[in-house]
Amino acid sequence: MINGNYLKYFYWTVKENSSKKAGQICHKTQSAISQAIKSLEISLDTNLLIRYNNYFELTEEGKDLYVFAQKYIDDFEILQKKLHAPKIKKPQLKIGISQNYEEKVSKFINLFLKKSISYELSIESWDGDIIRKKFSEGNYDIIFGIHFEAEDRIPTSSFEHNSLFLFDDKIGLCADKNHHEFKNKNCYLENLLEYPMILSKHTKKAIQTQIKNNSIKLNAIALTNNPKTIANLMKDTDYISLLSECSIPLEHKNNIKYFNEKSLSANFPIVMSYRTEPHFGCNKGRQDFLNFTKNNLSLFNIF
Template sequence: MFNQIKYFIAVVKNKNFTKAAEECNISQPAISQQIKELEAMLGTQLLERKGRSFTLTKAGKYFYNHSQDVLNNVEILIEETQKIGNQKIEPYVLHAGYLRNFGTREFLKAVEEFSKEYPDIKLNITNGSHEKLYLALEDNKLDIALNDLRRAPSEKYINKFLITSGFEVVVNKKLVDFNQTKIQMKDLVDLPCILVVSPSEQADEEYYYRDILGVGGDFLITNTYEQAFLMVTLCQGYLVINNRTKDQIPHNSEVISLPLYNGGEKMEQKYYAFWKADNSGYYVESFFDILKKQFE
């Protein structure tokens, strides 16, 4: 049936049995017979024949629209099966990445469990900013990434929700009221926002913090969180983190972490697992399933 579906798609695309037969390297009578056998197997007519031409029946239109997806999935299945079968010759490598400022607990636990379940699969792990991970997926340097959602969902990618986490501000206690339990973005306008980014990522991160989160002040740039926390301690600026990672803040009696609000709304970020739709293989999906369990 696999070949019959291929022949049917070729006939419809070429709008001609002879051209389809040439494309599929079989004779015209043979491809006509294969289409008839496909119709007999389905128990319905797909083509309304009119001399040397034809039109699609209602069932034929439905079958054509959906058979292409089925064919693509079968081709992916064949490719993945061949990869698994050839592992002894060429080990399969799964490239996975996670957002640098998200925290490592769940991701590394997933790596550990995946490695135990699939000991023959090599894992290549990386971390980075949102933009670094996005570009790595786009360039096929990553198979799957744990990242925050900053772009509108695209059919090019599979987007699987993992968790929502509130934003918090790490700031020196001297700069807030003693009994303060939350902080407004507008109250930070005169204080620089500290970003932990590389020079190549600075412009994208500044855009996100300015235009999406609403940062109104200047930016200070550093490439390590240790340096960022030192800058907070010295009242040089504030640092935005997610509330999952506040337990990683170095013990320091001079700083405090407060939930970030914009008016009456608590500011939050959604985190997803992303991978390309055309790279949705067995091991990518297995890694996601294990990663998802870490958040349940």
């Protein structure tokens, strides 16, 4: 294998017709340059130069190696320029995802990335309330989550002009797969409500409003917005909960079952909301992502 530095020293020696000048260019002593060329000849097992008192001539092998060295030096300089050239910064598209839908939405975003390499994506996943607040403050171009009426926080299908409906998230009564009531063929709602219930903060009011006419009282013992926490609390216990299948962490999906209890179920519209101001954030990225989403809405029913 040819030593790249030795090849460089040989090239400049021949080009400048002087090992002294080659040393000045390569910041080496004249003797170091001469020794490097001798080492190069030894490694190639051939003479590259015919040396005289005050000058040298190239052998045929030396002439061939000089042509090779010239291309090597040129290619190396081109590579260096590419590596040190200022990188073009891609526009950043900022996306916020309500943590209950992180898994489903992330799969969709990955498909977009395969189609477009024009943008850098900044993705954050938080509690839905935090995502909506940060969106209103101008921290995101796009957000994903449940669409609520601003004041009463009831899910609604009446969308603003800057929201795109994606799919309905079905919320249902669920428990650990080994829960006692799953073994009971005559399962009644009254029996289910005897068990302590863990509710998600952001769905509690919506569920309570929906079942208010049935005069059902929920025996809520804990409130949290983290579906993983809820799934962990239900594992191997008699706790029950109201959860969407989308929100259940992948590692818990096989451990949770749903009761066929329609009076304790709901459909929550999941939407993608986006900024519409032309000069806000990554406008081109928002438009590209919006068009991609409109053309691929059916994928949300597959994930």
